[in-house]
Amino acid sequence: MxxxxxxxxxxxxxxxxxxxxxxxxxxxxxxxxxxxxxxxxxxxxxxxxxxxxxxxxxxxxxxxxxxxxxxxxxxxxxxxxxxxxxxxxxxxxxxxxxxRDDKSYPYLKITGVAAQDGQGDAPGQCFPRIAYYRGSTDKKHRYFGPYPSAWAVKETIELLQKVFRLRTCEDTVFVHRTRPCLLYQIRRCTAPCVGYISAQAYAADVADAQALLAGETSTLLAQLQERMLAHSEKFEYEQAAQIRNQIAALAKVLEQQAMESADERDVDILAVHVHGGRACVNLAMVRGGRHLGDRAYFPxxxxxxxxxxxxxxxxxxxxxxxxxxxGEEGHSGWHSAQGQILSAFMAQHYADQALPSAIVLSDAVDPVLLQALSAQAGRKILTTTQPRGQRRIWLELAQQGAALQLTRLLAEEGSQQQRTRALAQALDLPQEQLDALRIECFDISHTAGEATQASCVVFSQHKLQPSQYRRFTIQGITGGDDYAAMRQVLTRRYQPVANALQAAGGAPLPANAPRLPDIVLVDGGKGQVSMAREVFESLGLDIGRIIGVEKGEGRKVGLEELVFADGRAKVYLGHDSAALMLIAQIRDEAHRFAITGMRAARARVRTGGSSLEEIPGIGPKRRASLLQRFGGVRGVANASVQELQTVEGISAQLAQEIYRALH
CATH class of the missing domain: 3.40.1440.10 (GIY-YIG endonuclease)
Incomplete structure (x- = not known):
């Protein structure tokens, strides 16, 4: 060998x-x-x-x-x-x-099952509502999608409101209405909450909406036309006029959607563009003949x-x-870079997504993959790389979108790389391996000393790395003492690094050992930098990596100066410096991450957070009774011991325990 x-x-x-x-x-x-x-x-x-x-x-x-x-x-x-x-x-x-696994796709949800013709006790069953939904689906409701974006779902909901006037309000709002809301006044809802429409008539509108979402537009228009004529023959002119208005609204919407294709099947259009060592796969979705938009993926x-x-x-x-x-055994054509990228995308994307009736492709893909996807779907998946008519137009649009998205990405990456290089030049850092340059930035956040949180954000490979962010809950210090908070967070973060260096004894660190970043940014001036220097000196770490971002005169943006722990003079980079833009981007991200953590911690402290679940003797039933009785955790926390005892299943002793835990 x-x-x-x-x-x-x-x-x-x-x-x-x-x-x-x-x-x-x-x-x-x-x-x-x-x-x-x-x-x-x-x-x-x-x-x-x-x-x-x-x-x-x-x-x-x-x-x-x-x-x-x-x-x-x-x-x-x-x-x-x-x-x-x-x-x-x-x-x-x-x-x-x-x-990369993107966030889950959004769906349009119709609560309940319209086939029940309005039967059911819950409002969601008797008068189904339409809603935006993201998450796992179940069999209790009807789901339509997936949609490429939240905007596409909301646009579809507006369409259904205009044509079929279905409700969008929550059940809790629905059951407490005593008069119609504004949506009824602007002809976007039939006001089932106050009985302005029967359950049977509302169920018919829901069924029509489902037919439209399923792409049965031709059949739907024919059915509406027949119903309008039937009402007219019975001299029910008011009902006929309502259906006429629905037909007119639906026709107007379809005209605005530029419905040039008679094909009402669900179709995905996949186009790939490769340039500059990067690639973009653009996925466009067509549902029921309506082009819902597209989404770009970058491998x-x-x-x-x-x-x-x-x-x-x-x-x-x-x-x-x-x-x-x-070329043998029918495998020719897909070994190009574009074919391999599309094959990889389809295999990973459709592993947990519903397969459409047909897929239009810009390049040929692995035929074995198509066999596997057909077996997974239980039906043959139709694909084409040479579409005609409207599908050809859709493919050309998807190809243009892929090229534009990739151009934008390359421009953004080029800008970030330029900023990284400018920062390395400003700090006299090596220019050879800028991809490996790692920056960690720390910030402290609290409200008058309450719920102090520290954040650590990471910049590496020319971009922020959210998966590596960390939050630290600061405890055991005087409220509002930012110096003590910075000492605690830096010690907790870099103590393992010092231990690893000491254990190595001068030898190279193992691959999985914690390491010191190239730059340690702290949001603050001389005081915070001095505190960071004390921590690094006590741990035996290189103080030359510590840099403070000091606010300029009047705390104006663009006037910041860099303060060094090793005694170097302050550096002013200039308000239009690419290096300062990068530092500001990292610092602002650390500030945002710290504030969101602090607000969440403060909310948990003020409302009791999950303390109710942690109280011995409070199970799901008693917790539900308490929340229903007082309207939430905050209401439970505001209740007295005597008020807590009025809830079924809450004894005097347990009420004392609840009050003590939440206070």
């Missing part, structure tokens, strides 16, 4: 692999996951990595790091592909294309993953054909 620097145990494991479909995982010496791949033939696929000399390529660099191998055998290649992408999503290997680890795939193909290691020449 060309790669002879691997352990004999690993090579023996490779030689013993079966010739079956499966998934393989490579790990380095620190047990970090390097790569996840699928194979139709595990033995042939994995052996090819170790039998060829990959030289100084990225695949050679990755192979040289492999210290351990894990494999999972499955029944088919399609199963291997789905398992591969589930592992990529959950374990984030270094050399795979990774799409990470793209350069390593695509270079690895390219080197694999040059070495005869194709990702799915296992040595079969590209």
């Amino acid at each position: 060309a790669e002879n620097n691997h352990a004999p145990e690993l090579l023996a494991q490779v030689a013993a692999l079966p010739g079956l479909p499966g998934v393989y995982r490579y790990f380095d010496a620190q047990n970090q996951l390097l790569y996840v791949g699928k194979a139709r033939n595990l033995k042939r696929r994995v052996s090819s990595y170790f039998q060829k000399d990959h030289g100084g390529t990225r695949i050679g660099h990755m192979v040289s790091k492999i210290a351990r191998l894990e494999t999972t055998v499955v029944r088919t290649e399609a199963e291997a592909l789905l398992l591969e992408n589930n592992l990529i999503k959950t374990q984030h290997p270094k050399y795979n294309i990774l799409f 990470s680890q793209l350069e390593d993953a695509l270079a690895l795939a390219s080197a694999s193909e040059q070495a005869g290691v194709t990702e799915d054909a296992d040595g079969v020449t590209v």
Whole structure:
């Protein structure tokens, strides 16, 4: 074998692999996951990595790091592909294309089930409401979507209000209304709260709204037309006029939506654009013939993953054909960078999203992926890369959107990199590895000494890293003593670093050991910097990394000066300096993060927070009774012992315990 620097145990494991479909995982010496791949033939696929000399390529660099191998055998290649992408999503290997899990998609919810024709006791059953919803779905309500943005949901709700005048108010508001609200006055609601419409008529409007959301616009218009004529024949001109107004409103809305397609199926349009070492996948959603908007996704680890795939193909290691020449067995066309990016996106995105009836693609994707998605959906997923008519227009719009979004991202990243470089130049820091420059910024927040919180935000790889932020609850100090708070937070943050350095005894730190950042920013002038210096000197750490951001004259923005703990003179960067813009961005983020934490802590203190749940003897039923009786935790906290005893199940002793816990 060309790669002879691997352990004999690993090579023996490779030689013993079966010739079956499966998934393989490579790990380095620190047990970090390097790569996840699928194979139709595990033995042939994995052996090819170790039998060829990959030289100084990225695949050679990755192979040289492999210290351990894990494999999972499955029944088919399609199963291997789905398992591969589930592992990529959950374990984030270094050399795979990774799409970050975005926040959940929003839905439009119709409470209750309209098919019950208004039957039910709860208002949500008898008179369903339409609402914006984000979260997991259930079978108690009807959900339509997903939608690409909250704006698309709210626009659809406005459409339904104009045409069918369905209610949007909460049930608690609905049951206490004694007269119609403003929405009734502006013809956006039929006022079921005060009986201005029967349950049966309201259920018919709900059914029509569901038909519109499901894309059955042609059928819906025909049904409305028939109902209008039926009322007219019975001389029920008022009811006929109402339906006429619905038809007119619906026609106007459809005209505004530029409904040029008779295709009412749900369609996703996926376009990818690659430039400057980055890529953008633009997902546009069409539901019921209505274009709801789009959303852009930017894969990470793209350069390593695509270079690895390219080197694999040059070495005869194709990702799915296992040595079969590209073009054989129907696998041609999707091995381009665009095809691989789209395949990775679809595998990761549709793993937990409902599949539409059809998908329009800018580039061909892995045919095995399409088979797997069809099996997952229980029906054949129709795809096309050469659409016609309206779908072609949608694809062109999605491609333009992908190009524009990627251009914006590259411009923003270029600006951030310029700011990082300017800061490094201003502070005489090395310019070679700016991607690794790490800044940690601290801020203290409290209200007159109450609920003191400290924040630590992190800037690395030219951007803020929210997943690495930390909050510290400051305790045991005099309220309002910011110096003592800064001493406590810096000690708690960097004591582990000092311990690790002491344990290493001058040797290089282990890969997983805590490390000191390149810059430690504190929001404050000489006083805070002096406090930080005392902490670092007591821990034996480099005080040259401490920088304070001191407010300028009149505390005006742009006049800040940098104060150094090692005695260097103050530095004024200038109000238009890119370096100052970066420092201000980091400092403001630390301030925001500290304030939100402080406000949350203060609210918990003032309202009792979750203290009610922590009181012995207060279970779910008694807690619900207390909250219902006093209207919330704040009301419980304001109640006297005698008032607490009036709640069923609350004895005198338990009332004393509740009062003591909340005060």
